[in-house]
Amino acid sequence: MNTSQSSATTRLLSLDALRGFDMMWIISGEIIFHALAKASNVPLFGWMSDQLHHSTWNGFTFYDMIFPLFIFIAGVSMPYSLGKQLENQMEGNLQKAKKNIYRSLVKRTLILIICGMVVNGLLKWNDYEHTRFASVLGRIALSGFFAGIIFLNSKLRTQLIWFFGLLLGYWTIMMLIPVPGHGAGVLTPEGNLAGYIDRLFLPGKLHRIVYDPEGLLSTIPAICTSLLGVFTGRFLRMSAPKWTILRKSMVILVVGILLLALGMLWNNVFPVNKPMWTSSFVCVAGGWSLILLFVFYFVIDVVGLKKWSMPFVWIGMNSILIYMAAHGVVNFESTASFLFGGLIKNAPELWQPVWLGVGILLVQLALLYFLYKKKWFLKV
Numbered sequence: 001m002n003t004s005q006s007s008a009t010t011r012l013l014s015l016d017a018l019r020g021f022d023m024m025w026i027i028s029g030e031i032i033f034h035a036l037a038k039a040s041n042v043p044l045f046g047w048m049s050d051q052l053h054h055s056t057w058n059g060f061t062f063y064d065m066i067f068p069l070f071i072f073i074a075g076v077s078m079p080y081s082l083g084k085q086l087e088n089q090m091e092g093n094l095q096k097a098k099k100n101i102y103r104s105l106v107k108r109t110l111i112l113i114i115c116g117m118v119v120n121g122l123l124k125w126n127d128y129e130h131t132r133f134a135s136v137l138g139r140i141a142l143s144g145f146f147a148g149i150i151f152l153n154s155k156l157r158t159q160l161i162w163f164f165g166l167l168l169g170y171w172t173i174m175m176l177i178p179v180p181g182h183g184a185g186v187l188t189p190e191g192n193l194a195g196y197i198d199r200l201f202l203p204g205k206l207h208r209i210v211y212d213p214e215g216l217l218s219t220i221p222a223i224c225t226s227l228l229g230v231f232t233g234r235f236l237r238m239s240a241p242k243w244t245i246l247r248k249s250m251v252i253l254v255v256g257i258l259l260l261a262l263g264m265l266w267n268n269v270f271p272v273n274k275p276m277w278t279s280s281f282v283c284v285a286g287g288w289s290l291i292l293l294f295v296f297y298f299v300i301d302v303v304g305l306k307k308w309s310m311p312f313v314w315i316g317m318n319s320i321l322i323y324m325a326a327h328g329v330v331n332f333e334s335t336a337s338f339l340f341g342g343l344i345k346n347a348p349e350l351w352q353p354v355w356l357g358v359g360i361l362l363v364q365l366a367l368l369y370f371l372y373k374k375k376w377f378l379k380v
Contacts, residue, residue: 075229
């Protein structure tokens with residue numbers, strides 16, 4: 001067990017693995033476990049299949065955590081990527097370095113927003129009213145952009161003020177500003193303020209008709225999800241002798257549990273809700289994100305067990321590429337059917353979707369392994 005190794009300058013394998021674990025569920029993992037639940041009638045698989053659906057409105061499932069976990073991980077990466085660019089710079093060079101970073105942040109944000117619209121079908125163009133402009137990648141872009149601006153221009157104390165200020169401010173306006181025809185503090189799909197803002201100002205088609213889960217106002221608390229990752233990344237980069245990686249892992253676990261408890265308490269007055277990205281949702285999702293990071297960090301970086309995680313690393317190192325490929329750019333199901341169709345047809349009919357899902361995952365892993373060995377990574 002390595003308890004003293006500094007992670008201030010090294011790349012965290014555990015973070016890449018956690019990103020890949022997160023992405024795996026939405027590229028093929030959910031297909032496998034939904035099929036397993038139907039084929040096996042095993043209660044565990046049935047429960048896992050239920051967890052791989054979003055909550056209808058209020059509530060929290062594992063599937064609700066996948067998106068905020070990705071934003072959190074992007075935030076953790078920020079002190080590593082941006083911090084290295086700012087370190088050891090003289091005053092004049094520091095300003096120049098910041099300008100370069102701002103330029104990169106704007107470029108990354110615009111590219112991700114456009115990629116998100118492409119995933120939504122922008123290139124199929126079915127007129128303005130039927131085109132959805134909000135997207136998962138767009139929210140990742142905007143939350144990371146504003147968190148990056150806060151990180152670059154403030155000390156930790158001010159960043160914490162931003163974090164709690166945005167969460168409390170969002171709670172306040174969602175509860176106190178009235179929506180015409182509904183009133184104030186009505187947290188229904190039709191009556192909540194975030195949905196109303198989407199109907200007024202969000203261009204194109206709304207994903208849920210009366211609101212969009214990646215809408216405008218609900219992006220504000222998503223910035224806090226990214227900031228929570230920034231705080232974690234800053235902490236992991238600390239190189240003080242007393243902060244061994246074992247001690248860091250324990251702190252991450254404790255803070256995760258405390259944040260989870262805070263979110264469940266807040267749920268009593270501001271429900272945990274992913275479509276509105278409520279402040280309590282930020283805390284609950286953030287708590288689980290920290291707990292999952294603890295598991296991966298402890299096993300991979302502290303204990304040193306790494307080989308098992310490599311398939312997740314292959315996914316995590318090209319997460320944006322595989323996300324776009326699996327969501328309309330590449331038909332992995334057809335490829336898997338072409339390669340493994342003969343074998344799959346020999347399986348019992350009820351189990352064929354399970355093996356098809358496994359085949360899809362194998363094709364994706366083969367592609368990602370090839371890209372990993374070639375060191376070809378889509379970086380935005």
